Amino acid sequence: xxxxxxxxxxxxxxxxxxxxEAQAVPVTRIDWRPPMAGTEDDLATVAAxxxxxxxxxxxxxxxxxxxxxxxxxxxxxxxxxxxxxxxLHAGPPVEWARAAGPLRGAxxxxxxxxxxxxxxxxxxALFEDGGSVSLEPCHHRSTVGPMAGVVxxxxxxxVLEDPATGRRTHCSLNEGLGKVxxxxxxxxxxxxxxxxxxxxxxxxxxxxxxxxEPVDVTGILTQMLQMGDExxxxxxxxxLMLLRDLAPAMAASGADTDDIAASLRFIGANDxxxxxxxxxxxxxxxxxxxxxxxSTMVVAMxxxxxxxxxxxxxxxxxxxxxxxxxxxxxxxxxxxxxxxxPDIGDSAITETAGIGGFAMATAPAIVRLVGGTVPDxxxxxxxxxEITLGANPRWSVPILDFQGTPSGIDVTRxxxxxxxxxxxxxxxxxxxxxxxxxxxxxxxxxxxxxAALAGLAARVPR
Amino acid sequence: xxxxxxxxxxxxxxxxxxxxEAQAVPVTRIDWRPPMAGTEDDLATVAAxxxxxxxxxxxxxxxxxxxxxxxxxxxxxxxxxxxxxxxLHAGPPVEWARAAGPLRGAxxxxxxxxxxxxxxxxxxALFEDGGSVSLEPCHHRSTVGPMAGVVxxxxxxxVLEDPATGRRTHCSLNEGLGKVxxxxxxxxxxxxxxxxxxxxxxxxxxxxxxxxEPVDVTGILTQMLQMGDExxxxxxxxxLMLLRDLAPAMAASGADTDDIAASLRFIGANDxxxxxxxxxxxxxxxxxxxxxxxSTMVVAMxxxxxxxxxxxxxxxxxxxxxxxxxxxxxxxxxxxxxxxxPDIGDSAITETAGIGGFAMATAPAIVRLVGGTVPDxxxxxxxxxEITLGANPRWSVPILDFQGTPSGIDVTRxxxxxxxxxxxxxxxxxxxxxxxxxxxxxxxxxxxxxAALAGLAARVPR
Numbered sequence: 064x065x066x067x068x069x070x071x072x073x074x075x076x077x078x079x080x081x082x083x084e085a086q087a088v089p090v091t092r093i094d095w096r097p098p099m100a101g102t103e104d105d106l107a108t109v110a111a112x113x114x115x116x117x118x119x120x121x122x123x124x125x126x127x128x129x130x131x132x133x134x135x136x137x138x139x140x141x142x143x144x145x146x147x148x149x150x151l152h153a154g155p156p157v158e159w160a161r162a163a164g165p166l167r168g169a170x171x172x173x174x175x176x177x178x179x180x181x182x183x184x185x186x187x188a189l190f191e192d193g194g195s196v197s198l199e200p201c202h203h204r205s206t207v208g209p210m211a212g213v214v215x216x217x218x219x220x221x222v223l224e225d226p227a228t229g230r231r232t233h234c235s236l237n238e239g240l241g242k243v244x245x246x247x248x249x250x251x252x253x254x255x256x257x258x259x260x261x262x263x264x265x266x267x268x269x270x271x272x273x274x275x276e277p278v279d280v281t282g283i284l285t286q287m288l289q290m291g292d293e294x295x296x297x298x299x300x301x302x303l304m305l306l307r308d309l310a311p312a313m314a315a316s317g318a319d320t321d322d323i324a325a326s327l328r329f330i331g332a333n334d335x336x337x338x339x340x341x342x343x344x345x346x347x348x349x350x351x352x353x354x355x356x357x358s359t360m361v362v363a364m365x366x367x368x369x370x371x372x373x374x375x376x377x378x379x380x381x382x383x384x385x386x387x388x389x390x391x392x393x394x395x396x397x398x399x400x401x402x403x404x405p406d407i408g409d410s411a412i413t414e415t416a417g418i419g420g421f422a423m424a425t426a427p428a429i430v431r432l433v434g435g436t437v438p439d440x441x442x443x444x445x446x447x448x449e450i451t452l453g454a455n456p457r458w459s460v461p462i463l464d465f466q467g468t469p470s471g472i473d474v475t476r477x478x479x480x481x482x483x484x485x486x487x488x489x490x491x492x493x494x495x496x497x498x499x500x501x502x503x504x505x506x507x508x509x510x511x512x513x514a515a516l517a518g519l520a521a522r523v524p525r
Numbered sequence: 526x527x528x529x530x531x532x533x534x535x536x537x538x539x540x541x542x543x544x545x546e547a548q549a550v551p552v553t554r555i556d557w558r559p560p561m562a563g564t565e566d567d568l569a570t571v572a573a574x575x576x577x578x579x580x581x582x583x584x585x586x587x588x589x590x591x592x593x594x595x596x597x598x599x600x601x602x603x604x605x606x607x608x609x610x611x612x613l614h615a616g617p618p619v620e621w622a623r624a625a626g627p628l629r630g631a632x633x634x635x636x637x638x639x640x641x642x643x644x645x646x647x648x649x650a651l652f653e654d655g656g657s658v659s660l661e662p663c664h665h666r667s668t669v670g671p672m673a674g675v676v677x678x679x680x681x682x683x684v685l686e687d688p689a690t691g692r693r694t695h696c697s698l699n700e701g702l703g704k705v706x707x708x709x710x711x712x713x714x715x716x717x718x719x720x721x722x723x724x725x726x727x728x729x730x731x732x733x734x735x736x737x738e739p740v741d742v743t744g745i746l747t748q749m750l751q752m753g754d755e756x757x758x759x760x761x762x763x764x765l766m767l768l769r770d771l772a773p774a775m776a777a778s779g780a781d782t783d784d785i786a787a788s789l790r791f792i793g794a795n796d797x798x799x800x801x802x803x804x805x806x807x808x809x810x811x812x813x814x815x816x817x818x819x820s821t822m823v824v825a826m827x828x829x830x831x832x833x834x835x836x837x838x839x840x841x842x843x844x845x846x847x848x849x850x851x852x853x854x855x856x857x858x859x860x861x862x863x864x865x866x867p868d869i870g871d872s873a874i875t876e877t878a879g880i881g882g883f884a885m886a887t888a889p890a891i892v893r894l895v896g897g898t899v900p901d902x903x904x905x906x907x908x909x910x911e912i913t914l915g916a917n918p919r920w921s922v923p924i925l926d927f928q929g930t931p932s933g934i935d936v937t938r939x940x941x942x943x944x945x946x947x948x949x950x951x952x953x954x955x956x957x958x959x960x961x962x963x964x965x966x967x968x969x970x971x972x973x974x975x976a977a978l979a980g981l982a983a984r985v986p987r
Contacts, residue, residue, distance in 0.1 A: 291753055306765070310772050314775070462889050
C-alpha cells in the first residue's frame with residue numbers, strides 16, 4: 064500500500080478529483096481554457112459593468128423562485144387566442160422559404176389538421192403564397208414546443224401557472240415517439256391521433272386537472288432528477304408521477320370508461336408525455352428573469368431546424384442566431400447522419416434552466432439513448448457548472464452528493480471558457496414526413512455567444 | 526501537473542480505483558481480509574467438494590432464469606388454504622413466548638381483524654394458551670411478508686407465477702407506512718384500513734389483474750434499478766409502473782368510480798406498495814435454486830424480530846439462526862435507538878436476490894432515509910460482489926457502468942472474507958402497537974454463516 068497523499072492537484076474531467084475528495088484529501092481543481100477569439104474587449108467591458116453582479120443575482124434568484132403548477136388544459140384558440148391560419152413554431156423566427164424539412168412537414172400536417180387543406184401536400188402552395196397563413200415563434204406567445212413545435216388553434220394545451228404571480232406558460236400535449244407531427248411526420252395516422260387527442264384526451268385532462276389540486280410540476284421535476292430522468296430525453300418517472308396525480312380524477316370524471324382507459328393507456332405508453340410539462344415549467348421560471356438590465360444570463364435557447372437562437376436577460380427580446388448543428392448520437396433502424404435534420408425545437412429550454420443535458424449525471428442510463436459513456440454524463444454536469452451562475456438547491460443530483468443542477472447560463476462564462484452548453488436531443492428526419500431518426504448530443508453554434516456578448520457590451524453605460 | 530501514473534494499486538472502497546480506471550489506467554484491486562475464526566477446516570472441506578462449482582452455477586442460473594409475473598389477487602384462505610386461527614409470520618419459526626413486540630402486536634391485530642377477539646389486547650390470552658391458534662413462517666407456505674409479515678385467512682394476496690414452470694409465490698397487499706399492522710400497530714385505524722383493503726382494494730385489483738396482461742414484475746424491477754429504487758426501501762418507481770400497468774383495467778372494471786379513484790389514490794400515495802410484489806418475485810427466483818446438493822448459495826434470509834435465519838441451497842429446509850441485530854440509521858420524530866426492535870421481516874429476500882442493500886448504488890438518494898453517504902452506497906454494492914456468485918445481467922446499475930447487481934450470496938465467500946451481507950431496512954418499534962420508528966442499515970449475526978458452512982461441510986461425501 065502507498066502512503067495517502069496529503070494534497071492533490073487535478074486537471075480534467077474530475078473523476079479522480081471526486082474520488083480523492085471522497086477520501087477526504089484536499090483537492091485544487093484546475094480547468095483553464097482560453098477565451099473565445101475576439102471577445103477580450105467585450106469581456107472587459109461587461110466585466111466592468113457595475114450592474115452585472117446584482118443583476119445576475121437577481122436573475123438567478125428570480126428563476127429559482129418560480130414554482131410551476133398545472134392549472135388547466137384547453138385549446139390554443141382559447142388560451143392563446145390563436146386564430147385560423149395562425150401557426151406557432153419552435154425556435155427563433157423563420158419564414159417558410161428557409162424552414163427545415165421537419166418544420167415544413169409539421170406545418171403541412173397542421174394545415175390539414177385544421178382543415179385548411181384536405182391533403183397535407185396541398186399546404187405547400189398555401190405556405191409559399193403566405194397570404195392566408197402566418198408563422199410566429201412559440202416563445203413570442205408564452206409557449207414552448209418540442210421539435211418542430213407547431214401549434215394550431217385546435218390543439219389542446221397544458222396551462223402552467225406560477226401561483227405567486229399568476230404568470231402562465233403553455234405547451235401542447237405530447238403525441239409519443241416515432242411518426243409524429245413534431246418530428247415532421249404528417250401521415251393519416253398522425254392526423255388521426257391528433258384528432259383523438261383533441262376530441263378525447265384534451266377534454267378528459269381538462270376535467271381531471273380542474274377537479275384535482277394543481278399538479279406541482281416543479282416538484283415532480285425535483286423527484287424525477289432522483290429517479291433517473293434528466294427531464295429532456297428521459298421523462299419516464301415524470302410521466303408516471305403525472306399519471307399518479309391525475310388518474311384518480313380521470314377515473315372519477317364521469318367520462319366514458321373506455322375513453323378513460325384509453326387515455327390512461329396512451330399516457331402510460333408514452334415515456335415522454337411529461338416533457339410537455341417540464342418545458343413550459345422551465346420557460347415559466349426563465350421568463351421571470353427576462354429584461355434585467357446588466358444581466359448576462361441566457362433566458363432562452365431555441366432552434367427552428369435552420370437557426371439556433373438565444374435570448375439574454377440584459378438584451379430584451381433580441382435573438383442572437385447562428386446555424387443549427389446536427390447532433391452526434393445514435394440512430395433508429397437504418398437511419399444515419401445523412402438522414403438527420405439540424406437541431407430543432409424549443410426543448411433546449413430545459414438545458415437553459417439547468418436540466419436535460421446539464422443534468423445528465425442524474426440519468427446515467429440516458430447514454431444508452433443519446434450515446435457517450437456514464438463518466439461522460441457525470442463530467443458533463445460538472446462542466447456545465449463552469450458556465451452557470453449557480454446551483455439549483457431544489458433540483459439536486461444524488462450521485463454528485465446532492466449538488467444542485469447547474470443553473471443560469473452566463474454568456475460571459477461561455478465566452479471566457481469556450482465551453483458551450485451541452486444539449487441532448489431527439490433528431491428529426493431531414494425530409495418532411497419522415498419523423499424521428501435518432502437521438503444525440505449537440506451544442507449551439509459557438510458564434511452566438513460572442514454576438515450576445517457584444518450586444519451586452521453595447522448596452523453597458525459609458 | 527503531475528505525470529499520469531502508468532499503473533495503480535488500490536485498496537479500500539474502490540472510488541479511487543474507479544476514477545483511475547475511468548481514465549484508462551490499469552488497476553490491481555487488493556481487498557484481502559482474514560476468514561471468519563474457526564472456519565478453516567470447513568472451508569477446506571467445502572472447497573474440495575467436487576459438486577460445488579457445478580452446483581453453484583446451476584443455482585445461480587436457476588435464479589437468473591426466473592421471470593415473475595403477477596397473475597392474480599385473492600384471499601389467503603383461497604390461495605394458501607389458510608384456515609381460521611392459522612397465522613403466518615416473517616422469519617424462521619418462533620413461538621409466542623419468544624415473539625418480539627412488533628410480531629406480537631401484528632398477531633394481536635390480525636386476531637381482531639379475523640374476529641377471533643373483539644379487542645386486540647384480548648388476543649394475548651389466546652396466543653398464550655395456543656390451543657385455537659397456530660403460527661407458521663410465511664416461507665413455509667410459498668409466501669413472504671415484510672416486517673412482522675403476519676398473514677391471516679381474510680387478507681388478500683398478490684399471486685406471482687413463473688410462466689415457465691407454473692410455480693407460485695404470494696405476498697399480502699402493502700398498507701403504507703407509519704402505524705400499520707406489519708410494524709406492530711393494531712389500533713382501530715389499522716384494522717379499518719385492513720377491512721377496506723379486503724372489501725374494496727383486493728377485489729378491484731383482482732378484477733384488474735385478471736383483465737390485464739400479466740404484469741411483468743421482474744421487468745419492472747429491471748426498470749426500477751434505473752430509476753433510483755433499490756427495491757427494498759425505495760419502491761417509488763416500481764409502484765408508479767404498477768399503477769401505470771393496472772390503472773386502465775381498474776378504470777374499466779365497472780366498479781364504483783369512487784372506489785376506483787380511492788384505490789388509485791391509495792396506491793399512488795404509498796411509495797412502498799410495490800415492495801409486496803418485489804419480495805415474492807425475489808422468492809420465486811430464489812426458490813428455483815433450493816435443494817441443489819453441494820450448492821453453497823443462500824436461498825433465504827429472514828427475521829422474525831427475535832432470530833435472524835438463513836436457508837442454503839445445499840442444506841435443504843434447515844434454518845441457521847442467530848439473534849437479530851438492531852439496525853443503525855435514522856429515526857422518525859422523537860424515536861431513538863432504545864425504541865427500535867431488532868431486525869424483522871422477510872424483506873431481506875431482496876438482498877438475498879441481489880437488490881435492496883446489495884443495489885444501493887442504484888439508489889444514492891436512499892442514504893437520506895437509511896443514513897450513510899453516497900460513496901458508501903456505491904462501495905456497498907461493490908463490496909457485495911465479493912461475497913456473491915455472479916452479476917445479474919437483467920438488473921444492471923447504470924452508475925457502475927451497467928454492471929449487474931451482485932447475486933447469489935455464497936456462504937463460503939462470506940466465511941472466507943468476513944464480509945456480511947448488507948441489508949437496509951425499516952425499523953419497527955420494540956413495543957407492540959407502536960409502528961415504525963425509523964430505517965437503517967443492518968447485517969445478519971455473523972455466526973450463522975459458519976454454522977451454515979458446517980452444515981454444508983457435514984454433507985460433503987467423504
